[in-house]
Amino acid sequence: xxxxxxxxxxxxxxxxxxxxxxxxxxxxxxxxxxxxxxxxxxxxxxxxxxxxxxxxxxxxxxxxxxxxxxxxxxxxxxxxxxxxxxxxxxxxxxxxxxxxxx
Amino acid sequence: xxxxxxxxxxxxxxxxxxxxxxxxxxxxxxxxxxxxxxxxxxxxxxxxxxxxxxxxxxxxxxxxxxxxxxxxxxxxxxxxxxxxxxxxxxxxxxxxxxxxxxxxxxxxxxxxxxxxxxxxxxxxxxxxxxxxxxxxxxxxxxxxxxxxxxxxxxxxxxxxxxxxxxxxxxxxxxx
Numbered sequence: 001x002x003x004x005x006x007x008x009x010x011x012x013x014x015x016x017x018x019x020x021x022x023x024x025x026x027x028x029x030x031x032x033x034x035x036x037x038x039x040x041x042x043x044x045x046x047x048x049x050x051x052x053x054x055x056x057x058x059x060x061x062x063x064x065x066x067x068x069x070x071x072x073x074x075x076x077x078x079x080x081x082x083x084x085x086x087x088x089x090x091x092x093x094x095x096x097x098x099x100x101x102x
Numbered sequence: 103x104x105x106x107x108x109x110x111x112x113x114x115x116x117x118x119x120x121x122x123x124x125x126x127x128x129x130x131x132x133x134x135x136x137x138x139x140x141x142x143x144x145x146x147x148x149x150x151x152x153x154x155x156x157x158x159x160x161x162x163x164x165x166x167x168x169x170x171x172x173x174x175x176x177x178x179x180x181x182x183x184x185x186x187x188x189x190x191x192x193x194x195x196x197x198x199x200x201x202x203x204x205x206x207x208x209x210x211x212x213x214x215x216x217x218x219x220x221x222x223x224x225x226x227x228x229x230x231x232x233x234x235x236x237x238x239x240x241x242x243x244x245x246x247x248x249x250x251x252x253x254x255x256x257x258x259x260x261x262x263x264x265x266x267x268x269x270x271x272x273x274x275x276x277x
Contacts, residue, residue, distance in 0.1 A: 007137055015128065087245055090215045092235070094218050098225060
């Protein structure tokens with residue numbers, strides 16, 4: 001049976017702590033969707049909750065703020081994995097509550 | 103999904119997509135997606151591709167809806183079943199465990215949370231605890247991929263290219 005637990009753990013560790021152009025602090029904040037200065041904060045919120053509405057203008061705003069494409073790319077990846085992780089863990093907890101197992 | 107873009111050649115891509123292609127050392131989720139979509143499971147490959155299409159439908163991610171609708175349709179050898187499920191889950195010709203699982207994945211994707219009652223309903227419909235875990239792995243993979251596809255503006259290709267991509271995913275998987 002598929003067990004993505006270890007694959008998930010290593011994916012999260014790689015994007016948050018591995019080699020990257022954005023600081024580890026910004027990557028963690030993007031993953032957690034909290035504690036980010038503007039304009040990154042609003043951008044990460046949009047990636048997490050309304051990704052289809054992200055436009056080139058949003059990306060342009062980040063570039064004007066001094067972020068490189070590499071850094072923007074990493075922030076997007078961290079934000080996407082962070083939101084999907086919160087959903088995943090919430091659902092696993094609900095399943096545990098429903099079955100009484102661990 | 104990034105491998106798929108290579109198959110769907112001939113379309114201009116934004117630089118960020120090129121980064122996705124050329125920086126696998128940073129974002130390398132193929133192994134996880136492969137395990138979720140092709141690892142041993144009580145769900146068939148077709149079922150899991152349908153889950154991917156369904157989650158993408160809720161996220162309104164056109165590229166992934168097209169790609170996984172086609173992949174699921176080929177895997178089931180039943181395009182009408184996939185189309186009916188994406189149009190109206192409640193009347194679609196799918197098994198009750200799958201229907202209840204898709205309903206739960208839809209709520210999770212839309213609202214980012216589900217509760218124990220939601221899970222009890224899926225279990226009562228006949229899905230096993232392991233099947234629910236397997237379905238949540240699919241949902242995780244596509245709740246990441248859909249966001250990347252949306253932000254990086256993956257282009258939706260013509261039907262022939264989408265079909266070629268679907269066949270590639272069934273033959274080669276996600277690595």
